[in-house]
Amino acid sequence: MIDLLNHHLADILDLGLQAKQAHWNVKGPNFIALHELFDKVAEELEEFTDDIAERAVELGGVAQGTIQAVSKNSRLKAYPLDLASGKGHIARLSGALARFGASARAAIDTAARFSDADTADLFTGVSRGVDKLLWMVEAHTQAKE
Numbered sequence: 631m632i633d634l635l636n637h638h639l640a641d642i643l644d645l646g647l648q649a650k651q652a653h654w655n656v657k658g659p660n661f662i663a664l665h666e667l668f669d670k671v672a673e674e675l676e677e678f679t680d681d682i683a684e685r686a687v688e689l690g691g692v693a694q695g696t697i698q699a700v701s702k703n704s705r706l707k708a709y710p711l712d713l714a715s716g717k718g719h720i721a722r723l724s725g726a727l728a729r730f731g732a733s734a735r736a737a738i739d740t741a742a743r744f745s746d747a748d749t750a751d752l753f754t755g756v757s758r759g760v761d762k763l764l765w766m767v768e769a770h771t772q773a774k775e
């Protein structure tokens with residue numbers, strides 16, 4: 631369970647920084663909407679990040695949240711440094727949210743298989759929250775640029 635939590639800790643810290651990267655660098659006609667949306671994504675991920683890290687420690691482990699550990703352990707694709715368009719950021723961030731959401735959903739089953747209902751419940755909340763963020767980001771793919 632501790633390993634499962636730490637893998638997701640690395641992923642979600644990476645994901646949060648990807649949302650910030652989008653928040654800082656997005657440009658174009660939908661600037662203010664996207665700038666604010668990407669910040670909201672980063673903010674909401676922070677709460678899940680804390681829950682995941684603290685659960686690893688509650689179970690007797692060490693939360694591996696340093697930038698070096700995250701860089702080594704994250705399973706997300708590296709976020710490009712040269713994106714500017716809203717479309718580009720939406721596509722990359724949606725992909726990362728979907729990838730992380732799928733992994734959180736799989737973690738629900740893993741935790742349940744090991745009869746850890748509390749960790750399963752934690753991942754259920756994370757999965758539901760990430761689904762909502764994914765919907766909010768993807769909804770912008772229909773916006774004209």
Ligand SMILES: [Fe+2]
Pocket residue numbers: 653669
């Ligand atoms: Fe900001």
